[in-house]
Amino acid sequence: MTKVSFLGACNEVGSSAVLVDTGTEKMVMDYGVKLQEDPVQYPEEVKGKLNSILLTHTHLDHSGAVPYLYHQGQKCPLIGQDITLPFSRMLWYDSIKIAKMEGKRIKFNGHDIRRSVKKFRGVEYRKPFKIGKSRVTSYDAGHIPGSSMFFIENGGKKILYTGDFNTDDTRLLAGCDWDIPKPDVLVTESTYAGKEHPNREEEERKLIEVVNDTIANDGIAVIACFAIARSQEVMLILDNYGIKAPVYVEGMARQATDIVNDHPHLQNEYNSLKRAMKNMNVKYIQHHMQRKKIAKDPCVVITTSGMLSGGAVVYYLKRLHNREDCSLIMTGFQVPDTEGDNLLKTGRYVHEELDFKVKMNVNKFDFSAHSSDSDIISFIQKLSPKKVFCVHGERTDTFANDLNSKGFDAVSPKKGEEFTF
Ligand SMILES: [Zn+2]
Ligand SMILES: [Zn+2]
Numbered sequence: 001m002t003k004v005s006f007l008g009a010c011n012e013v014g015s016s017a018v019l020v021d022t023g024t025e026k027m028v029m030d031y032g033v034k035l036q037e038d039p040v041q042y043p044e045e046v047k048g049k050l051n052s053i054l055l056t057h058t059h060l061d062h063s064g065a066v067p068y069l070y071h072q073g074q075k076c077p078l079i080g081q082d083i084t085l086p087f088s089r090m091l092w093y094d095s096i097k098i099a100k101m102e103g104k105r106i107k108f109n110g111h112d113i114r115r116s117v118k119k120f121r122g123v124e125y126r127k128p129f130k131i132g133k134s135r136v137t138s139y140d141a142g143h144i145p146g147s148s149m150f151f152i153e154n155g156g157k158k159i160l161y162t163g164d165f166n167t168d169d170t171r172l173l174a175g176c177d178w179d180i181p182k183p184d185v186l187v188t189e190s191t192y193a194g195k196e197h198p199n200r201e202e203e204e205r206k207l208i209e210v211v212n213d214t215i216a217n218d219g220i221a222v223i224a225c226f227a228i229a230r231s232q233e234v235m236l237i238l239d240n241y242g243i244k245a246p247v248y249v250e251g252m253a254r255q256a257t258d259i260v261n262d263h264p265h266l267q268n269e270y271n272s273l274k275r276a277m278k279n280m281n282v283k284y285i286q287h288h289m290q291r292k293k294i295a296k297d298p299c300v301v302i303t304t305s306g307m308l309s310g311g312a313v314v315y316y317l318k319r320l321h322n323r324e325d326c327s328l329i330m331t332g333f334q335v336p337d338t339e340g341d342n343l344l345k346t347g348r349y350v351h352e353e354l355d356f357k358v359k360m361n362v363n364k365f366d367f368s369a370h371s372s373d374s375d376i377i378s379f380i381q382k383l384s385p386k387k388v389f390c391v392h393g394e395r396t397d398t399f400a401n402d403l404n405s406k407g408f409d410a411v412s413p414k415k416g417e418e419f420t421f
Contacts, residue, residue: 001023001420001421002020002022002023002154002155002157002159002420002421003019003020003021003418003419004018004019004020004021004159004185004187004389004418004419004421005018005021005044005416005417005418005419006018006019006389006391006414006415006416006417006418007019007028007031007043007044007046007415007416008041008042008043008044008415009043009061009391009392010391010396010412010413010414010415010417011393011394011396011397011414012034012393012394013034013061013191013392013393013394014032014033014035014036014037014041014061015032015033015034015041015042015061015064015065016030016031016032016043016061016062016163016391016392017029017030017031017032017043017044017065018030018161018187018391019046020152022133022134022152022154022155022157023154023155024132024133024134024154024155025051025052025131025132025133025134025154026048026049026051027050027051027052027054027131027134027136027152028046028050028053028054028069029053029054029055029056029150029161029163029187030054030055030062030063030161030163031043031046031065031066031068031069032059032061032062032063032064032065033060033061033064033065033095034061035060035064035095035098036335036337036338038102038104039104039105040099040104040105040106040107042065042068042107043065044416045072046069046072046074049074049075049076050074050076051076051131051132052076052077052078052079052131052136053066053069053074053076053077053078053079053119054079054080054136054150054161055078055079055080055084055088055148056080056141056148056149056161056162056163056164057081057084057141057143057144057146057147057148057163057164058080058084058087058091058146058228059091059144059164059228060091060095061392062163062164063084063088063091063092064091064092064095065107065108066078066088066092066116067092067108067112067113067115067116068107068108068112070108070112070115070116070119071107071108071109071112071115075119076119077119077120077121078116078119078120078121079120079121079123079129079131079136080120080122080123080138080146080148081122081123081124081125081138081146081147081148081266082122082146082263083145083146083259083260083262083263083266084146085117085120085122086259086262087145087146087228087256087259088116089113089117090227090252090255090256090259092108092113092116093110093113094252096108096109096110096113098310101310123138124138125138125139125140125148125177126138126139126177133154133155134152134153134154135152135153135154136150136151136152137150137151138150138151139151139176139177139180140174140176140177141162141163141164141165141166141176141177142165142166142167142168142169142170142173142174142175142176142177143163143164143165143166143173143176143229143369143370144164144173144228144369145172145173145228145229145259145260145263145266145267146263147163147164147165148163149161149162149165149176149177149180150163151180151181151183157184157185157421158181158182158183158184158185159183159184159185159186159187160180160183160185160186160187160383160385161187162186162187162188162189162379163189164189164191164369164370164392165189165370165371165379166368166370166371166375167371167375167376167378167379168200168371168375169268170233170268170367170369171233171236171237171240171268171272172229172232172233172236172260172267172268172272172273173229173266173267173268174268176371176379178379178382180383182383182384182385183383183385184385184386184387185385185386185387185388185389185421186380186385186387186388186389187388187389187391188376188380188388188389188390188391189370189371189376189391189392189393190376190390190391190392190393190395190396190399191370191392191393192368192370192371192373192376192393193373193376193390193393193395193396193398193399193402194373194395194398194399194402195372195373196372196373196374197366197368197372198366200367203365203366203367204237204240204241206363206365207234207237207329207331207363207365208237208238208241208243210329210361210363211223211238211243211245211300211327211329212243213327214298214325214326214327214361215243215244215245215298215299215300217325218298218325219323219325219326219327220295220298220299220300220301220316220323220326221245221299221300221301221326221329222301222303222313222316222317222320222326222327222328222329222360223300223301223302223303223329223331224303224304224305224306224307224308224313224328224329224330224331224340225253225302225303225304225306225331225332226304226305226306226331226332227251227252227253227255227256227304227306228256228260229256229369230306230331230332230367230369231249231253231256231257231302231304232256232257232260232273234302234331234367235247235257235273235276235277235280235302236272236273236276238276238280238300239276239277239280240276243280243300245298245299245300246281246283246297246299246300247280247281247282247283247299247300247302248282248283248284248285248294248300248301248302249282249283249284249285249301249303250284250285250291250301250302250303250304250311250312250313251303251304251305251311251312251313252304252305252311253302253303253304254284254285257273257277260273261273261274261277285301285312291312291315295316295319301316303316306330306331306332306340307330307334307338307339307340307341308330308338308339308340308343308349308351309338309339309340309351310351314351314354317349317354317358318354320360321349321356321357321358321359321360322359323359323360324360324361326360326361327360327361327362327363328358328360328361328362328363329363329364329365330344330362330363330365331364331365332365332366332367332368333366333368334364339351343358343362344362344364347362373399377403377406380403380408385408386409387409387410387411387419388400388403388408388409388410388411389410389411389412389413389419390403390410390411390412391412391413396412397412399412400412
């Protein structure tokens with residue numbers, strides 16, 4: 001008898017966690033947080049000893065509460081792709097810093113991060129490994145570098161958990177692996193359920209047009225990006241279209257870029273990021289004086305955070321918000337009520353003590369790293385599982401109904417709900 005329990009990300013995005021009890025082993029897949037909530041939202045508590053923690057990828061809604069498991073005394077290995085470790089270490093320490101700044105309580109400390117790092121075991125795609133009597137295989141999820149789906153087999157029962165996945169190729173990454181054995185149970189993310197992406201090439205062309213127009217007007221193009229994957233994707237786009245202006249990388253995007261460059265085999269085209277950066281002579285902004293200097297001449301600045309909620313982008317907004325010749329470019333979905341979302345709705349930037357009208361040319365493009373509605377459905381059709389659980393989405397109820405009307409047996413589980421098969 002295998003039990004699957006849903007500890008988080010039920011009918012929402014944030015604090016992903018799926019507990020699998022095969023009867024011989026207990027494993028949790030992801031253990032994330034929802035940082036936007038105050039207090040920070042955690043998944044349901046894990047009771048008893050775990051045999052393993054499987055981490056699909058580093059985004060905090062999947063990894064953010066892992067150190068809390070070790071804080072509570074778990075001693076099991078933490079398993080993921082090698083690159084997930086340096087990414088996670090960076091994000092865990094950053095989440096402690098942000099929580100402190102915002103006066104939010106976080107349930108772990110530096111000591112727990114060091115414990116998590118010690119317990120980490122790197123695995124490779126498509127190379128099965130054993131956890132007790134269970135056989136586990138990681139498949140490329142195509143979402144960010146190192147993102148994985150986990151396939152667990154035990155006593156003839158098979159489960160696949162997608163984590164976040166993207167079926168489409170991007171410049172940085174190849175789309176997800178489709179050559180996966182048929183599972184009995186599929187747990188799928190549903191971020192873009194009911195939604196399709198705009199044409200990617202068209203989005204790229206529009207981005208380049210804004211950048212070129214800004215440079216031609218002697219302005220500065222500030223591109224707000226998530227540190228991991230999006231910043232690197234944007235560099236590859238700029239290089240592909242032969243951008244002539246100086247390109248600078250700011251904030252946490254620098255560290256994330258170094259980590260991606262250290263893992264050239266994970267890129268869609270081996271080592272393409274390093275080549276693009278060399279080609280454009282990309283420079284990192286290392287200190288405040290350099291910021292002041294570069295903000296005088298036309299250039300492109302790639303900076304965190306992607307939703308304008310902190311990081312170096314705040315400096316550029318403070319300094320450039322009155323300049324109509326400059327542009328601010330957002331490169332992904334803006335979570336409701338974040339600074340980025342509010343700016344799009346009101347034209348004002350409101351953050352901590354700051355509150356001003358932004359006269360820069362403000363743009364938003366969709367370079368999503370998630371599968372669209374039709375892509376998720378094609379993926380499910382290909383795998384034809386006996387049962388589908390829809391998690392990690394704002395409309396998992398509607399999505400499950402939609403899948404049922406297409407002949408699948410789909411459920412949108414509630415937080416804490418347990419299923420046996
Ligand atoms: Zn993700
Ligand atoms: Zn996610």
